[in-house]
Amino acid sequence: MSLTLTVEGMSCEHCEQAVVEALEGVDGVSSASADHEADVAEIDGSADTAELVAAVEDAGYDAAA
Secondary structure, eight states, rough: OEEEEEEEEEEEEEHHHHHHHHHTTTTTTTEEEETTTEEOOOOOEEEHHHHHHHHHHTTOOOOOO
16 A cells, blocks of 8 residues: 655654654554655555554654545
């Protein structure tokens, strides 16, 4: 599965890395990337969408599927 999340609050590459690390910590994620200029995160794998959103929010950013 491939999923795109809208992520608000990222302002730099450090923010992108924090989001990627949060997403990669979720079971079922095979890869993740983030783009602060486009306000999106791309995830590949079988993780539950709600768990992905929660992981990003726990990292301090707003996320929506």
